[in-house]
Amino acid sequence: MLELNGISKEFGGVRALSNVSFTVKAGSVSALIGPNGAGKSTLLNAISGIDPPDQGEVVFAGERVNGLSPMTIARRGLSRTFQHLELFGDMTVLENVIVGRNARTKAGFLASGLRLPFALREERESRKTSEEILDYIKLSHHRDDLASNLPIGEQRVLEIGRALATEPKLLLLDEPAAGLNMRETRDLGELIKRIRTEKGITIILVEHDMDLVMSISDAITVLNFGEVIARGTPLEIQKNPLVIAAYLGDEEA
Amino acid sequence: MLILKNVEVFYGKIHAVKHVSLHVRKGEIVALIGANGAGKTTLLSTISGLIRAGSGSIIYEGSEITNRNPDAIVKMGISHVPEGRHIFKTLTVEDNLLLGSYHRYSLKRSTLIKKDMEKMYSMFPILEKRNKQLAGTLSGGEQQMLAIGRALMAEPRLLILDEPGTGLAPTIVKEIFSHIVQLRDNHELTVLLVEQNARSALKIADSGYVIETGRIIVQGTAEELLSNRDVQRAYLGRDVDAEVKI
Amino acid sequence: MGRGNFMALALMLLGVAGMPFLTSGSYALTVGIFAGINALVAIGLCILMGSAGQVSLGQAGFYGIGAYVSSVLSIKFGLPVALSMIAAMAVASFAAVLLAVPALRLKGHYLAVATLGFGEIINVLLNEWGPGGPSGFGDIPHLTLFGYTLSSTTANFYFIWICVAAVIIFSLNILNSRTGRSLRAIHGSETASIAMGLDIVALKMKVFILSAVYASFAGALYAHYVTFISPSSFNLFYSVLALMMVVLGGITNVWGGVAGAIIITILPELLRKFEEFDVLVYGLILTLSLLFLRKGIVPLLIEKAVRLKGGSGARA
Amino acid sequence: AAPDTIKIGAIISVTGPASFLGEPEKNTLVMLQDQINKAGGIKGKNIQVIIEDSKSDETQAVLAAKKLLEKDNVIAIVGPSTTGESMALVPIMNAAKTPLVSCAAGAPITNPVGDREWIFKTPQYDTSAVEAIYTYMKKHGITKIGIITISTGFGDAGKKALQELAPKMGMTIVADEKYGPKDSDMTTQLTKIKAAGAQAVINWSVGPGQVVVTKNWHSLKMGIPLYHSHGWGSKKNIELAGKAAEGVIAPLGRLVVWDKLSDTHPQKALLKKFETDYKALYKSEPGTFGGHAYDSLMMVVEAIKAVGPDKKKIRDYVEGIKKMPGTGGIYNMSAKDHCGLDMSAFEMVIVKNGDWEILK
Amino acid sequence: MFTVFLQFLFSGLTVGAVYALVGMGFNIIYNSTSIINMAQGEFVVIGGLLMWFFTESVKLPFFLAAGLTILSAGLVGLLMERLTIRPLKSADLLLMIMVTIAVSILMRGVLMFKFGKDPYTYAPFTEGEPFTVAGAVIQQQTLWVIGVTACCIVMLYIFFNKTMMGKAMRACAVDTTAAKLVGINVSRVVMISFVLSAMVGAIGGIAITPISLMEYDKGPMLAVKGFCAAIMGGLGRGRGAVIGGFAIGILESMTAGYLHSGMKDAVALVIMLAILFFRPAGLFGSVAMSRLRKF
């Protein structure tokens, strides 16, 4: 599904990513963990084209996508959420999701302004799909609330819902559990699992909550100082001394 | 050291904090636990003066600080690490830390403050490496470290922490907590702590309060709370019912 | 379109239809005409700023292009006025693309200055190369539609306000649709919009064009009604005035643009009796109303209405 | 107002960029109204001059005209102050069949006369002022000139007149420069004019710009004379420019130099009264522009005196005015000329010792 | 030829110095609030007109008059902030900017009421013949203007970069909540920034009036030019406004000199647009920084 070859990225002297390569299997949940500043968010930006890499190749669904605009990449079926929530705060929950449908709809200024039949049809359909998504992520009761008025936990879920509306093949989640309490984190884990199994969407997850990471991922990649220091299943990673030293710390220290 | 008596806070018509009274003793770490939207952030912001209390009184070291301006409250030795970090995004890391010491800054003290900055750098080495970088370009976790470091630069006697662990790697959270414990033990720092991970918060705390929809519903020592079944079920992630079934 | 909008539109049309019977003579109608012309500019600015979050201090440039191009084509090339108006809007769209190229990279104050610069450049060009130079030129023909020449004030009044109504409907349709949502999304978060697959470059470009088309249409209407134009009607002062209209009326709602345009047009007329002091009183009124209205008149009214109904009301 | 007052409208740039015109104009109108009424009005009826501020803006001028015509039912309108505003009113006045006597100078206001049936103006033609300057220059052997004009309607009209008449009168314009109404330094333009080898500079503007040009001209020690337009005619300009104004020449209406006229001059008595009355009332000088308002209003008043408050009759009377002394000159209107002044309205005036002096 | 060039340059410097001062005034307020204060031009006008009032009308000695003028302007800045900016608190930025426009209209109304529409001027700081440099003439007052500008530049540089107060001001604009949390009295800092920028504006007015005259409605033009200068140099950057101001002044002068004076404003603006195209945050502004800020 996704193949990274030698991704490097530098910010004025700071080497945020150096020669990162790995592949993500279709239909899996892959976690990306590592200390603060390891380059995880930078990597997600590189993959989604928001901040393209200096070097290396991103192959998505068999095609090279680096160099393409984030918009094009999104339309090819790659969607994401953000570490610092990036919701459209002045819009309602439903509207936020409908915007996600934009990648799959067409009506422009004239068609909308003149209410051409196809635009109206499209509008009805996006509304319907979006409401279904709200049901799916269990936010229907907030349908007409402003997104900025939701508690953080639900905002994180809403971002996932908005990303789902673009009908992605690959979903990148950047710290979706940050600011969530235990119960919400558990619900989030369930949601991610459902998205994987019911919708067959491949997921890359960046997260510091190890309980969540260990319980839902198939494979884990560990970054440190912009380099991949380990890859493996949750069990392997938990035992890896390098990872323990760099990131996990001794259990119950 | 800090006493809240019947504090109420409103957002327009929303009654966010209802008749809250609590007591933080000098040299104690007090944990405040509650679900999302319970009113924790609101309460902390009221203490530090960012939000005005509707009624009630807040007494700090014997003097009334209810609805004082935040800058006056900072000068009295209360420092607040807010939710959402609120670092100065377009200033450098160094300037952020320096501004932390704003209320005690004077030319005479500048070498002293330099030294304090070194301390922060040794606590968060990554910040030193990034010291000329604009704070807004730091990674999420680095920003959180900066927010904590900036608050410590004020040399507070009471530190208010609102979810300091958010976005931080597990090792760092542990480190920060052990620092806080050290500061309490060696410098009599008093801490009011809100943390989503209630278990780890209660582990370092001396006492705790549980707040739900704006009301304090349980209070006690940390041990009491850790062993309270309702608290366990609601906030410590332990599925008591399931365990019982097994 | 929503009930609120429908009712507002019906009310507006009723008012327009009744105006000529309620007032004697053409003074009030003339004020109404200018209010309508300003409303067109303000609606475009509302969409540009309120929805898409793009500041513009250059609307006078488009307004001027509309007036000049249409006038010149109809006088010098003898084009039918309706045709020259369309050509003027085309030229303004082209200018909007030219402006959008640098403007797309800018935001906030930088965008404000870039658009301001654009408006001023247009103004200098009109001064230097426009027919009549700074003194302007006259004898511009009235608009003729289906063999009927709009020379009377009443005819112009009706025609312009019908245009305003059409533009309002068109704009509301845009705003309550995929396009409008996309614009608001860009305003909310550009990063997220890109990640959602929005073509923000094209969208911003098009919204600039839309506001330019509205403003140039207004400019052409102005020229063919007054029949005399000079560059001083299309300077920065007008751009600022347009901005004042939308902020005062409420930037987030096209009705805000209409209301603001009406108020800003009528206000100086009401202040005539203050003579010398009108600038002072005008400034005072503006300052106070901005201080007390904040979100603008229309959003405030909607809020009031919603509160009266005591529930979650219709969004505009 | 009582029903037997005669209402005359006035549209004046009291505020806005052209307010330096509007200020003395408005003062003059108010003063004249009071004087006339105190003297018993016109055949026992008081006059009321309803002054509307056009804010130097054409749209506002149009609205003001509509208001005056319909709400106040005025029988004639005096003003506006600028050419653009006057032009914008042409169709309105023609449609309303009400006379307008403009206080602006632009030739297109009254030309072509065929389309300007109801429009008159009192300020001298720009071409007349240019003619006066060129004639004087030729006498003094100057043929190569540099011109510098303000980028407003006033400056533009002057520029066109200067360019149009230059070949006819044997002048060559070697440099043609501009500046904006709020510019604060014109040394660059003047340097260029000097470098182009001009024998004299002509500045065409009103407002503070001409003072700045004068100061710059002085400090550059350009060594060639500086001429101003008829917009220079205010003592205030000499005061502001200080010693830099010494030696500056301009074609001015006789208002500013009335005390230097011979007692037999037909304008003298009128000018003297106007100037002294104005000074007594407002502690400043009416200047050329106050004079325009004086002439415009007086034409209407004279007409009403003669033929009564009837729009058509007023128009016909004004068109028939002959040998009427005013502040701007001696008016001779006709069906072909709705201004009625020529070059003879001007004197060439030089600044000497901080005062005006008529050149022979 | 060189003489002519030099003369153009001097002219550009004279005009540019004022743009620079106005631009710096913008920066002071921008740095502490993110607001662009459209009444900045009126501060310059107040400086010029009050100085006239105190020297010519009240006949006070120069330094006393200048001091009083600067203080009065500061007071106007203070009143403006307390009466219009402070009540708005955390309102939308655009609204605040519109309020400053409304206030500028109000100020013009008051100035017109008090001073009328006539231009004013007074004697240059030092009387005497202009200096001649390689054939080009430079007035003494021009040197004063440039000198005063330079002093302001240096003082403001030290203030913003070397003092804690300066840093605190910048902090206020970035994040008010955060500023409060580190103990900054945000309301006072904002007030100080208005006072300071009013004073800087007034100083500009005092210096320029003997050269260019001053009238009640000169403000908007100065504001527009100063705004362009601040943007061209990069908002918030002291040296940006200075370079921007001089660049615009010199560009205008050179265009007038070598191309055509009618196009001078347009050419300067076209070049500014070109600069913004390649450097969207101005000459000295950092794109990274502007990305982190909404305005």
Ligand SMILES: Nc1ncnc2c1ncn2[C@@H]1O[C@H](COP(=O)(O)OP(=O)(O)OP(=O)(O)O)[C@@H](O)[C@H]1O
């Ligand atoms: N625009 C930038 N300029 C300079 N340095 C940057 C920039 N963006 C990121 N960095 C640096 O690159 C490093 C990697 O950042 P990144 O955001 O990818 O970390 P991360 O792994 O997501 O960390 P966290 O877990 O804290 O979110 C950090 O040290 C950060 O300071």
Ligand SMILES: Nc1ncnc2c1ncn2[C@@H]1O[C@H](COP(=O)(O)OP(=O)(O)OP(=O)(O)O)[C@@H](O)[C@H]1O
């Ligand atoms: N600015 C605001 N305006 C209106 N209501 C608010 C505002 N901020 C918070 N609230 C409401 O006040 C209540 C308490 O919110 P608060 O942020 O204090 O909760 P919290 O316990 O900190 O939650 P979290 O765990 O999500 O941080 C919530 O119901 C919230 O919706």
Ligand SMILES: [Mg+2]
């Ligand atoms: Mg990250």
Ligand SMILES: [Mg+2]
């Ligand atoms: Mg909280």
